[in-house]
Amino acid sequence: MPFRIGYRTLKTAIGAGVAVAIAQMLNLDFYGSAAILTLLCISTTKRDSVKASWYRIAACLIGLVVSSIVFSFIGYAPWALAVVLVLFIPLAVMWKVEEGIVTSAVIILHMYTAQEVTVSLIINELLLIIIGVGVALIMNAYMPSSERKLRHYHKEIETHFKKIFFELAVYLRYGESDWDGKEIYETDELLKAGQNEALVNIHNHFLRYEDRYYYYFKMREKQFELLERLMPYISSIDQTYEQNVVLADFLEELGAAISPANQVPYFLDRLEDIKKGFQKTDLPKTREEFEIRASLFYIMNELAEYLHIKDRLWNELDKKKL
Template identity: 50%
Template sequence: MPKWRIGYRTLKTAVGAALAIFIAQFLQLEFFVSAGIITVLCISITKKESVRASWERIVACIIGLGYGSVIFEVLGYHPMSIAVLFLLFIPTAVAAGVKKGVVTSVVIMLHLYTYGNVSIAIWINEIFLITIGVGVALVMNMYMPSAEKILICKQVKLEECFEKIWQEYASFLRYGDNSWDGKEIAEVSSFIEEGKSLAMKNIDNHFLRHDDYFYHYFNMREKQLDVIESILPFISTLDRTVIQGEKMAGFMEELSQAVTPGNTAGYFLIRLNELREEIKQMELPKSRAEFEIRSSLFYILHEIEEYLLIKKMFKPDPKRTRTVSGKRLNRDHNRRDTN
């Protein structure tokens, strides 16, 4: 059963609707309750979405008032006129790219039907209702809670999973330990999906700056996860008695300790080339099994290189890198205290 709670969006909707109705009623507008309905419809999850939706509703309402005025005056004020009005208005709103304003416009157009006539005073009344409803919603939507702390938390947890995955790969190469259930791979995938979605909302909550750091970060990790998953079957084919497998395990353990938002790819690319040269200096394979092991080693090296190049192309944010690194240090300190 979902937990009962009052979220910030619910609170904004309640306060905004009440405020819009109060203003409209204070101005003695007809159908003042409709101002609250318009505010509720315009409350959105991001600032940019709020502006887009508000603009669509204003344009749609103006179009609706125009259609309603003409159709009701020409065909009369009866139900068949409403059918004709909707048949013409809805396709027009969709073609004009303001389909989100259809429901709001219906409320306004039915006001004309209720009046039974069209006049300048009625138009002014309706425009005031639209302005109050949309305006209050925009004011309410100016407050959006920052998602940065949540994004940083997901970033830290994701990197903990990456660290665990590389450690488990190394453990298998070194000891042949196959007790790992691979749950961290599924967790990383979940963190990435949630992180990208939240990062997109965070971008839409900034008007003056395009803060897409977190989106690019989670996108980068998604590409790296594809690489990690691709080498898993090949690691399972390696014979742990091969000395290169032992060195590969050491390299992966070192890699696991460097999973941070910062960019250390350059150092590891050098280490990777050294390891590749060592494997090239090995004697040629003498059996099919040795050939398959050698092929697996080169494939893994190639994929790890791709993993590092993906990170090398990512541009970290120094400020956020320090923040996340600080959280990791605190986590490691707490871990040592409990050991």
């Protein structure tokens, strides 16, 4: 992997330096610990950063109280430090702030190193916590926009869907295809990456818990699962009949029209017309033709569900006004 300095790395490094500079400017003892707090509180999203900051502040305060009480009553021997940790760690777990245990250990060791509990020492530690966490929150206040990545995944997924529909139509029309199927694997990876990026985008907004992109990727995921179910049925049809060609034309039209726009009513009507046309044709004359006709009806029913998935998404979006 080539050497690369990422945005988060740069932000973390600058934040650590700023935290130490502020702590030194205020003549605080153990000023390097401000950088440690900043390093631990900078996260990949704004929401995660706030959570991490809360866990570490709460855990540090618990550690400060426990160490002050224990050291004041039983002294500053190594076994006293062990007692502090024996009491502190279960308390942190009980209060569900165990993520801050490591950070709090730094504060506890400061108390042990100082060999005394004084008001000035407690103020020193509180200021270190405020500076370290505060700088981290400020550095995380700006996050690069995910819009470009989300648009990229959106476009690539639609391109892959179109290719899949085209290849399925080819197989229905000719009973064979030289398609290597690589778009199947690639689409699965794109859907996972798109959903992850959409979640990051959501977590970078404090008052947003869902958005259109996340809904879109979830919709495509469900539709993709349905297409995967269809493939064995389509690949089992190795004879060409008039009905195959009609459904192949429909698949090509459906694939060409893939877009965020809601064209579901039109395609549901088209599908219903095709079903009615099939019902008017002569009954199958052979077992093989009967099995193919049954597969075609199954495929049409699944395609109707494919369209309903999108229709339900649009209804949800309209209700939520996303």
